[in-house]
Each structure stands twice: as structure tokens, then as C-alpha cells.
Amino acid sequence: MNIRPAQMNDASSIWGIIGPTIRAGDTYALDRDMTEADALAYWLGDDRETFVAEEDGEIIGTYYIRANHAGGGKHICNCGYMTSAAATGRGVARAMCQHSLNFAQQRGYRGMQFNFVVSTNTRAVALWQSFGFEIVGRLPRAFHHPERGDVDALVMFRQLDEAVP
Amino acid sequence: MNIRPAQMNDASSIWGIIGPTIRAGDTYALDRDMTEADALAYWLGDDRETFVAEEDGEIIGTYYIRANHAGGGKHICNCGYMTSAAATGRGVARAMCQHSLNFAQQRGYRGMQFNFVVSTNTRAVALWQSFGFEIVGRLPRAFHHPERGDVDALVMFRQLDEAVP
Numbered sequence: 018m019n020i021r022p023a024q025m026n027d028a029s030s031i032w033g034i035i036g037p038t039i040r041a042g043d044t045y046a047l048d049r050d051m052t053e054a055d056a057l058a059y060w061l062g063d064d065r066e067t068f069v070a071e072e073d074g075e076i077i078g079t080y081y082i083r084a085n086h087a088g089g090g091k092h093i094c095n096c097g098y099m100t101s102a103a104a105t106g107r108g109v110a111r112a113m114c115q116h117s118l119n120f121a122q123q124r125g126y127r128g129m130q131f132n133f134v135v136s137t138n139t140r141a142v143a144l145w146q147s148f149g150f151e152i153v154g155r156l157p158r159a160f161h162h163p164e165r166g167d168v169d170a171l172v173m174f175r176q177l178d179e180a181v182p
Numbered sequence: 183m184n185i186r187p188a189q190m191n192d193a194s195s196i197w198g199i200i201g202p203t204i205r206a207g208d209t210y211a212l213d214r215d216m217t218e219a220d221a222l223a224y225w226l227g228d229d230r231e232t233f234v235a236e237e238d239g240e241i242i243g244t245y246y247i248r249a250n251h252a253g254g255g256k257h258i259c260n261c262g263y264m265t266s267a268a269a270t271g272r273g274v275a276r277a278m279c280q281h282s283l284n285f286a287q288q289r290g291y292r293g294m295q296f297n298f299v300v301s302t303n304t305r306a307v308a309l310w311q312s313f314g315f316e317i318v319g320r321l322p323r324a325f326h327h328p329e330r331g332d333v334d335a336l337v338m339f340r341q342l343d344e345a346v347p
């Protein structure tokens with residue numbers, strides 16, 4: 018698997034991954050009905066760097082990294098990861114998280130924060146924990162899950178001062 | 183004190199309040215050097231509703247309210263409040279918080295979240311707690327304070343299902 022910066026001509030492949038995830042509406046707090054153009058403008062925005070994971074010439078995952086806040090908060094970064102449904106369970110998210118942690122350290126970030134991890138997304142929570150992220154906050158009933166109703170969302174955080182695993 | 187929606191011709195008065203707060207850089211995670219135009223575009227953005235508090239024809243405080251997330255997170259709102267330095271200690275922030283809680287309930291929001299309360303801003307923390315906000319998260323050393331160095335930031339949350347005090 019190769020992880021590289023996204024190019025403009027990756028847009029339709031990226032939409033092929035983020036579109037179904039956004040439409041499902043069960044893991045990201047994004048408008049389920051947002052247009053392809055709006056979704057790509059978000060995922061490939063000027064305020065972030067976006068990567069793709071590819072295998073055998075096919076894009077199977079994508080993530081972004083950005084400063085989570087400006088000013089006194091700019092030393093903490095934030096990432097979002099999405100994997101192609103067809104590639105689930107093949108370690109794509111793990112590889113992207115590893116890549117993002119290394120990249121964040123290179124960029125000089127001193128922490129990484131996930132602002133809104135839907136608590137029912139237990140695979141993701143366990144994966145982030147395996148990378149040393151801790152649950153530092155719980156937002157009660159802050160996410161309306163399309164099937165499960167109101168569920169908690171988690172804030173997860175990892176210092177980057179120490180070595181990346 | 184009267185709290186009303188901000189008008190375009192309030193912009194210079196609003197800048198007179200938010201400018202010094204942004205430049206001080208010790209309570210908001212915003213770029214201390216942001217331009218007046220950028221600051222006003224942020225504070226009066228299309229994604230939020232902005233209010234001003236005035237007394238004897240003078241604007242002494244301002245706040246915004248917006249959905250904190252889209253999609254499954256859009257039932258939780260977020261606010262930011264700033265008070266004129268000259269009016270500190272006169273209950274302006276308290277009046278604006280009270281107004282925002284009532285307004286949020288009218289708008290149908292079911293919770294209010296403050297994403298990034300700088301832990302050294304103890305007056306604000308105590309004020310939000312007096313309104314029933316709880317500290318639901320602690321972001322370790324996530325804010326670089328201009329004098330105190332890296333300090334924690336807090337996530338504070340209040341349900342709006344129950345009556346506003």
C-alpha cells in the first residue's frame with residue numbers, strides 16, 4: 018500500500034470513498050445530503066493536506082490533516098480518515114493513521130485530536146486507542162445516529178512529544 | 183442592557199471589542215494577527231447568528247451562536263462571547279449567556295458545547311458552570327498561552343432538554 022498526497026485528478030476516486038460514508042451518516046457529523054462538489058471542497062480544502070492510500074493503482078482510502086485551531090491552538094492537529102467499503106478490514110485505516118502520526122511529527126505538531134468520534138464506531142475507537150489515543154472527553158448524546166438515535170461522541174487525544182509507535 | 187441581532191453598521195463597534203481580545207491571544211484560539219476584515223468575517227459569518235449587547239447606546243458585548251457540527255451533530259450549538267474590556271465585571275457575559283441559552287432553546291437546539299475554553303480563563307469556567315455547563319473534556323496542553331505557556335483547554339457542555347435557569 019502506498020500513501021501519497023492527493024492530486025486534483027484523484028477527486029472522483031476520493032468521492033467514491035467519501036460519498037458513501039457521508040451518505041450513510043453514521044460516523045461523520047457532515048450533512049448526509051451535501052453535494053459532491055461541497056464534499057470535495059471540504060475534504061480537499063485549502064486549510065488541510067489530503068492524502069490517498071492506493072494499492073495496485075486503486076485508491077482505497079483517504080485522509081486529511083490540518084491544524085485543529087488557530088492562534089494558541091495551532092500546535093495540535095486534527096485528522097479525518099475514510100476507507101473504501103470494499104477495502105474494509107485490510108488495515109487501511111491503521112496504515113493511514115500511522116502515516117498521519119509520522120507526518121504530524123515532521124510538521125512539528127505536538128498533539129493530535131479527534132473532535133468527534135461517534136461512540137458506536139467501536140472499531141475506530143479501538144484502533145485509535147491502539148495508537149495511544151486517549152478518550153479525553155465525552156459529549157453526551159451529541160450525535161444523532163440514523164439507526165440508533167442519540168449516542169455519545171468522544172474526544173480523543175494523543176500527545177506527539179513522545180515517539181510514534 | 184439590551185441584546186439584539188448585530189447589524190452591518192455595528193461592525194466597527196464589534197471590532198472594537200473582538201480586536202483587543204484577539205490581539206491579546208489568551209482566551210481564544212484565533213490568529214492574534216488576523217486582520218479586522220478576517221475577524222469580522224469570522225465573527226459575523228454566514229454559518230452563525232451574531233448578537234450585540236448595548237447599554238446607553240454603546241455596544242459593550244457580542245456573541246455568536248451556530249450549529250457546532252453538521253449532519254448528525256447539528257442539534258448541538260456552539261457560542262462565543264466577548265465583552266468590552268471597559269465593561270468587564272458588569273454581568274455582560276452572564277446576560278449574553280442567558281440570552282444565548284434562551285435563543286438556543288427557541289431554535290430547537292438540544293445542547294450547547296464550548297469546544298475550547300482555556301483553563302486559565304477561570305472567570306469564564308466558573309460562569310459557565312454557574313449556568314449548568316459541565317467540564318466533559320480536558321485537552322492536555324492544547325493551548326499555548328502567551329504568558330503561561332502550554333495550558334489545558336476544556337470542553338464544556340450543557341443539555342438544553344431541561345429548563346434554562
